[in-house]
Amino acid sequence: MGLPETMRAMRITRHGGPEVLEPAEVAVPVPQPGEVLVEVGAVALNNTDLWTREGAYGRPEDPEALSGWRGPLDFPRIQGADVSGRVAAVGADVDGGLLGRRVVVDPAIYDSEGPDAHPVGLMGSERDGGYAEFVTAQAGRVHDVTDSPLTGDQLATLPTAYGTALGMIERGRLREGETVLVSGASGGVGVALVQLARARGARVLAISSGSKIEAVREAGAHEVLDRAREIAGQVRAAAPEGIDVVLDVVAGDLVSEGLPLLREGGRWVVAGALGGYGVAFDVRRLYLHNAQLIGSAMHTPTHFGLLVDLAREAAFQPVVAATFPLEQAARAQEQLARRDHVGKIVLHP
Structure with a gap:
C-alpha cells in the first residue's frame, strides 16, 4: 500500500498563546537523500514547545526578543521534538532494512558530525517536527528500538526530557x-x-x-x-x-x-x-x-546513544501523565503549562 499524499498536522504560523496552534492538511514530506520518513505513533510535549510557540527564548543581544530555540522561526512550523513511530520510507543512500522498524528520533540538529557535537537546533523549532502523521529525519538520528519492552508512548518521552537529563548527568x-x-x-x-x-x-x-x-x-x-x-x-x-x-x-x-x-x-x-x-x-x-x-543544553550524539541503550534494556520506566489526540494539541499544551502533573504528556497522531 502506498503512502498518502497529504497528512494532518498541527502547526503555528506566528508566536502567541495556545490559540496559534492550527490544524492543517499538508503534503506528506518526501525523505531527501540520507533521510527517512517516520510514521508518527506518539509525540511527547516539552516546555520547549511552549517557549518556542511563545517565542520566549530571547536572543543574546536582546533577551526580550521573540525567538525560537536558536533564533527566528520560519513559519509555518510544525511543532514537536519527541517522536516514536515506524519507518515508512527511506531516501536515497539509506539502508532499506530500516523500513518497518520501530524507532525513536534524536531531535537535535548538531553543529558537526562528531560524537560530542553540540546541538544548535531542534526538530519542531528549526525544522518541522512530530505534531503530524509523518515526519522526516536524518537516518543517522533514527534509532532502532524494535526490541525495547517500552511502549511507544514511553519511547516518545525519551528524546528531549531524558536526553537533556542524561546530558546533565554526563556533563556533571x-x-x-x-x-x-x-x-x-x-x-x-x-x-x-x-x-x-x-x-x-x-x-x-x-x-x-x-x-x-x-x-x-x-x-x-x-x-x-x-x-x-x-x-x-x-x-x-x-x-x-x-x-x-x-x-x-x-x-x-x-x-x-x-x-x-x-x-x-x-x-x-x-x-x-x-x-x-x-x-x-x-x-x-x-x-x-x-x-x-x-x-547543559540537551545532549550529544554519544549521550543519546547511551540513552537508547538504556531504553532497549528498559533500565527505567518513563512516566506518562496523560495522552491527547493530535487535534487537542492546544489543550495538551495548556495542561503542560499548568504543571499540575507528574511525568510527560503525549499526543497521538
Whole structure:
C-alpha cells in the first residue's frame, strides 16, 4: 500500500498563546537523500514547545526578543521534538532494512558530525517536527528500538526530557554513591533526572511540592524536599556532608541559596530557568571550594546513544501523565503549562 499524499498536522504560523496552534492538511514530506520518513505513533510535549510557540527564548543581544530555540522561526512550523513511530520510507543512500522498524528520533540538529557535537537546533523549532502523521529525519538520528519492552508512548518521552537529563548527568560527571539534588523533580526532565540518577547508583534528593511529592518518591527519589519550605535547611538535614552534584532546571534564587550546599569540588549543572534567568550569587562560594557551574543544553550524539541503550534494556520506566489526540494539541499544551502533573504528556497522531 502506498503512502498518502497529504497528512494532518498541527502547526503555528506566528508566536502567541495556545490559540496559534492550527490544524492543517499538508503534503506528506518526501525523505531527501540520507533521510527517512517516520510514521508518527506518539509525540511527547516539552516546555520547549511552549517557549518556542511563545517565542520566549530571547536572543543574546536582546533577551526580550521573540525567538525560537536558536533564533527566528520560519513559519509555518510544525511543532514537536519527541517522536516514536515506524519507518515508512527511506531516501536515497539509506539502508532499506530500516523500513518497518520501530524507532525513536534524536531531535537535535548538531553543529558537526562528531560524537560530542553540540546541538544548535531542534526538530519542531528549526525544522518541522512530530505534531503530524509523518515526519522526516536524518537516518543517522533514527534509532532502532524494535526490541525495547517500552511502549511507544514511553519511547516518545525519551528524546528531549531524558536526553537533556542524561546530558546533565554526563556533563556533571555523576558517579555511583554520590549525593545528587534534583530541582523541578515532578516535570518531564525532573522525573528523568530522578530515574537516571537512581539507575546510576546515586543517592537522590528531589525538590517537589504538594500532591506531587509522593509521585516523585515513587519515581525513585530517596528523599523528597518540599519546595514550599526553606530548601537549604532541608538539604542540610538530609545531606549534612553536602551535595556532590545539583541537577537544576529551575535556576533563579535556587542558585544563590544553594551554592553553599555543595561539597568541595561539587558540580552545579543548569539546563533550565523555570525560576528565572536572572541569577546573582557569591562568587567566593564557587572558586574557594573548586565548585563548577556547568551549562547543559540537551545532549550529544554519544549521550543519546547511551540513552537508547538504556531504553532497549528498559533500565527505567518513563512516566506518562496523560495522552491527547493530535487535534487537542492546544489543550495538551495548556495542561503542560499548568504543571499540575507528574511525568510527560503525549499526543497521538
